[in-house]
């Protein structure tokens with residue numbers, strides 16, 4: 214298969230071709246070789262007990278049931294339930310670690326990090342009903358910490374961030390009994406209810422699927438975003454470079470890849486230490502070049518303008534440059550295949566989290582109370598590898614500048630002006646039709662489809678039709694590489710959207726950060742409802758979401774929390790539920806009739822855009838605008 218059939222990213226294409234010449238097999242080629250199971254791809258099999266695994270014929274799904282009697286609807290619902298539980302657990306685990314770091318700062322066991330945005334701290338505390346008047350930052354922070362802890366540990370009641378949910382949306386959740394209590398409770402209950410012989414009514418399972426997903430978006434993910442902003446700074450627009458051309462042949466190149474910002478922030482402190490800069494120079498390097506990939510990369514790019522080398526499908530390819538002296542990782546979306554590729558190109562692959570070791574990688578534990586022990590050792594290894602580079606270096610010269618860092622606070626400020634930030638001007642522009650609607654385009658890359666192609670063509674079509682696009686994660690990186698995160702991209706937008714972009718001086722595609730930062734989209738959507746004129750609930754908004762090249766269980770959790778919050782959410786690639794079954798109909802149709810959003814699926818970018826725009830137009834006509 215020609216490399217150009219597997220990716221539209223020129224840098225990744227070049228490195229895939231080089232890898233083939235070098236006799237190294239990358240993820241994109243492994244995908245060509247893998248033939249996914251035709252029953253599993255429809256989620257028509259169950260291995261929840263050892264009487265099975267049981268398989269259902271996707272062409273005749275109601276002919277047979279599992280040995281226990283489970284129907285196709287139960288089997289598929291339970292499978293999705295466990296996917297969502299895993300995705301929600303991942304984000305909540307991340308959020309809980311961020312909270313732990315915040316607590317360490319307050320209790321002074323952590324001294325290398327501090328509170329960067331006290332204004333956001335005060336605002337958030339006030340929003341959650343914590344008294345801030347005449348109180349020290351430390352006292353407020355302590356109460357905030359105790360309050361947010363409930364996000365994870367509550368066993369009854371409602372999660373703290375329910376205070377942010379628009380009233381009509383929350384009312385629906387209360388009526389249906391799906392308000393999340395605590396994340397650990399929801400994930401545990403989801404796992405227990407999907408044990409053999411437990412919850413076997415797909416409509417009833419659906420409620421806990423929603424609740425477990427909401428415990429992600431309005432729970433752990435939101436805690437992660439908000440506290441990361443408070444500790445490391447709330448993003449505002451900043452220019453950053455993206456793609457493999459950010460690597461520098463004459464520098465020690467260190468890539469950080471993963472999801473939690475703490476280790477990356479620690480690395481940033483390390484590379485600025487004059488001792489290590491000198492050590493690098495002593496080995497003949499011009500300096501140390503710190504670069505991000507995937508989601509922690511997206512966060513560091515949004516907050517500090519740190520260059521970004523590429524998204525999920527490029528993490529192995531980047532090592533083929535031979536220029537990466539160390540790749541340091543923490544958690545999530547870190548392919549085990551990296552270990553083999555790193556070995557072939559003599560790159561140090563270093564794991565740092567006690568939740569994610571990889572066979573063949575070097576483990577150097579990161580401890581937030583003593584970050585430098587880990588980050589210094591990484592730098593020593595990277596500098597020494599630079600001094601003895603044995604590989605020919607080939608760095609693709611692809612690099613693109615873009616504007617990153619649109620936090621929801623900044624969007625509010627940008628639209629509302631200096632004195633009083635507000636979403637009313639955005640709503641006004643939607644009501645007067647200059648902006649047709651808002652789309653969130655997010656999520657992974659998946660080698661089942663040509664890398665970045667669906668992301669880019671979908672967004673191109675959306676903005677051409679005056680739909681403002683908000684982005685996070687690997688999708689944001691795809692569009693950054695393609696040059697859409699620039700004010701000049703307004704030329705590609707329809708007349709209404711481009712007029713707004715030119716007036717405000719913003720790109721038609723706004724980058725909001727990492728995958729946990731999808732919560733910025735939830736907050737923006739809530740603010741749009743509260744600003745008035747666009748209905749009473751999130752489900753009323755002329756908005757839609759999409760993960761065009763999704764692959765992870767986290768993506769399913771995110772998709773489900775958007776659907777349960779009221780957003781029509783279209784997935785590309787495929788969907789793990791069998792079309793024509795009752796459970797599929799509930800997801801793709803019934804939920805909307807109950808007042809929620811719903812799922813959609815299409816593979817072609819223009820077809821996805823049509824589904825999203827049709828939905829936006831339907832909402833506009835329901836609003837009478």
Ligand code: BF8
Pocket residue numbers: 472507508525545546655656657658686687688727728729764765767768
């Ligand atoms: O959390 S977009 S491939 S890197 S899962 Fe993973 Fe998907 Fe990328 Fe980040 Ni999100």
Ligand code: SF4
Pocket residue numbers: 259260261262263264265266267279280281282283288409410
């Ligand atoms: Fe088969 Fe039921 Fe066991 Fe699943 S739980 S493997 S459907 S017997």
